[in-house]
Amino acid sequence: MILQTGQRTDIPAFYGQWLINRVHQGFVDVRNPYNLLQITRYPINHDVVDGIAFCTKNPLPFIPLLKEINDYRQFWHMTITPYGPDIEPYVPKVDSVIDGFKQISTRLNPQSMVWRYDPIILTHNYTIDFHFESFYNMAKALEGYTDTVVVSFLDIFDKVAQNFPEGFRPSVDVQHNLIKELISIAHSCNMDLKTCGEGDTFKALGANTEGCLTLECYERAWNVSLKAPKRAPARPECNCYLHGDIGAYDSCSHFCRYCYANTNQAAVRHNRMLHDPNSSLLIGPLPKTAIIKESTEKSWIIDTNYKQETLF
Structure with missing residues (x-):
């Protein structure tokens, strides 16, 4: 199985020691968000966990801890965007995050690293030209450290609408013009541009719309072949x-x-x-009345001699 860490929070930025403690303890407990007493317990060992997937905006606090998981395969999605504190109040400066990206890429390989430039937000301060310049500068800085960049436009989920009421998706024409130029910049820096959650909308422009976190991504990064249980798409x-x-x-x-x-x-x-780095749960202690379900996940690796050509 792949140990996923990044769809609900930023573990490398805020909870790195907790994760390392869970690796050392050999298991992690996860609450069902809709039934807090229902717990799934995942084992963490090399017989079951094929790799760990991270999604972060700030890897810097976790870098000193990487030595603790050197023997686990890793796959990183790192969001680096050009917004200021009006949009991202507590995200570190771009140069610092890029430096962290490079450090991890050097330890792993470029295929295990994905740069996320999303969501693309347009305001009076963050104009189309601003995005073109920012994307170009970041792509040049990351060239050779990744061969994949993921972009998307703002999705207005309920929580987004509540916390960012002025947020919006630009018109279709503006989206196409933006994506077309970003693809050109990405290719000039030897990167494949993928879109996230946009369907096949930008496929004709040359965007890769096959998915930004697929099993094939792991296979290519880790040179393995995986056979995983079927899952329904998130959307x-x-x-x-x-x-x-x-x-x-x-x-x-x-x-x-x-x-x-x-x-x-x-x-x-x-x-x-409520966070305790020694708890089996990320937030709070394990309740005495918890209903614990042991995960039956197994290794998905079926071939460690897997070969696949790189994107470029």
């Missing part, structure tokens, strides 16, 4: 293989305005106070 326009995230909603302190995983800042601060 109709998404081709990614997502399941079993070990994080928790309302626990990320970046406080990005466009976040779909936080209800509000008060809920996050409350949960952060």
Whole structure:
């Protein structure tokens, strides 16, 4: 199985020691977001866990801990966007995150690293030309450290509408013009541009619409062949293989305005106070009345001599 860490919160940025403790203990407990007493217990060992998938905006606090998981395959999605504190209040400066990206890529390989430039938000400050210049500068800085960049436009989920009421998706024409230029820049820096959650909308422009976190991504990065249980897509326009995230909603302190995983800042601060790095759960202690279901996940690797050509 793939241990997923990043659809609900940013574990490398805020909960790195907790994750390392769980690896050492050999298991992790995860609450059902809709039934807090229902717990799934995932084993963490090399017989079951084929690799660990991360999604972060700030890898820097976790880099000193990487030596603790050197023997686990890793796959990183790292969001690096050009917004200021009006949009991303507590995300570090771009140069710092890029430096962290390069450090991890050097330890792994470029195929295990994905740069996310999403969501694309347009305002008076963040204009189309601003995005072209920012994307170009970042792509040049990351050239050779990844061969994949993922982009998307803002999705107005309920929590996004509540926390970012002025957010919107640009017109179809503007979207096409943006994507066309970003594809050109990405290709000039030896990167494949993928779109996230946009279906096949931009396929004719040259975007890769096959999914930004598919089993094939892991296979290419780790040179293995995987056979995983069938899963329903997270949403109709998404081709990614997502399941079993070990994080928790309302626990990320970046406080990005466009976040779909936080209800509000008060809920996050409350949960952060309940966090114990020695607990089997990310937030709070394991309740005595918890109903624990042992995961029956197994290794998905069927061939370690797998070969596949790189994208370029």
